[in-house]
Amino acid sequence: MVLNNTYDARPVQQETAVGAGVQILLLALLGSAIGMGPAGWVTGLVFAVATWAVLSRALHRTRPRSFGPANRVTLGRATLVGGVTALVADSFESSPPVSLLVGLTAVALILDGVDGKVARATGTSTALGARFDMEVDAFLILVLSVYVSTQLGPWVLLIGTMRYVFVAAARVWPWLNGELPHSMARKTVAALQGICLLLAGAQLLPQAANLAVVLAALGSLVWSFGRDVLWLWRHGSAPVAEAEPVREDSRPVRELELTHS
Template sequence: MHNPASSHRIPSRLKSVLQAKSPLGAGVRMAALAVGLALPCAIIAEYLAPGRGFGGVALFTIVAAVAVMLMVRTYPHPRLGLCNAVTLVRAALASALAAPLLLAGAPDAGVAWAVTGFAALALALDGLDGWAARQSGLGSNYGARFDMEVDAALGLILALLVIDMGKVGSWVLLLGSMRYLFVIASFVLPWLTAPLPERFSRKLVCVVQIAVLIVLLVPPVMGTFAALLALGATLALAWSFAVDTVYLMQRRLI
């Protein structure tokens, strides 16, 4: 026999979880936001790559699922916060930008300008999440790591787009993948996983890396100028990673 009270049981439980002041409640709210962001991600991805927008949505689904899982496990605060919401928006934009990579051939100038605009928006939002974390007191290792991984993914996607558009040779992939090369090296040299101190120059070089990759996407930027711009940013990023590597090496020897 149907129990009328049972029809309210699941919604009541869901409501209690959403209102819970715990990492679980924050994780559920993150998941709900990810569901809401899936549609604009799909629209942007489909606009940039007609018929291939599903690729961007699939990537965002994976990123959001991992972010929610890690939030539930490691996030120390009971509230989601604007900071993490902004980072998730940036993840949706980065995922949508990956869709044109599924197309055969380089995108036309109109799409290239659109890619540049959405990439610039993702970069502009980068400063907002950190500011929001400081203002709300919701700073955490989770939030910092989430932001860093979105930056790394965005850099790799932009570098692949630069190559796809024929702006610079395949060597520019080094500019977009240095973070991942550092992670791979840490499996061989575990001391590379030790914590690093805050360094303004590291943050500045990261911004320069993404900004240069965005400039390289601008249709008129071509030839020698594009190559020199990419080379300068690559050398700056290599210097930044070298500084961190030397610091970690010295810590290991102490």
């Protein structure tokens, strides 16, 4: 109780404000470099404000003593995802350089393997950090699927929306909230989605090859989700007991492990 009464949110909240500022700076750099249109600007700014608001609310609720080095890496990655989001939105009005979009996405995907290692190395792993990391990853996959869908068709959106459909379904059918066994296959499939979408979006391969790559990614994702749903249906049809204390990380393993490395 003493810690809660003396908690000072200002240092932690200042870091989220700095992140929003860096996001706006990145948008300004992109705008000056490629002449980004209104769609890119508006989408990028909405992303910056939404990220700041949601993260600030989560930090206020969990009251961490510090933001932590791993969360700083994830926040930097979120800034890159905001840039990618703005470029994808701008692509509906103009043709931003593919190399710029690919570069930002590649760095964001590479950093996905950094924040988890930093958290473990510094002993700062938290449920909030894992959730933050997962949400950034999932949103990047969604944005990439939107971009690639303009080249290959709307069916590609299944890759980006499948995780969100699963989360929504878990609210309707509580048995989907059961705990899943740890699976490296699940993590591998999740990681492959970003790589395959980036490869297709880079337009380095023939159209037929891009189609095959994305179809393989979608097929592996359907297999992964299908396997987990079947396991939950057979073994996890009962929701977590209400008598147990609710923890910050009491959410499906499928949700936490989807993109967290």
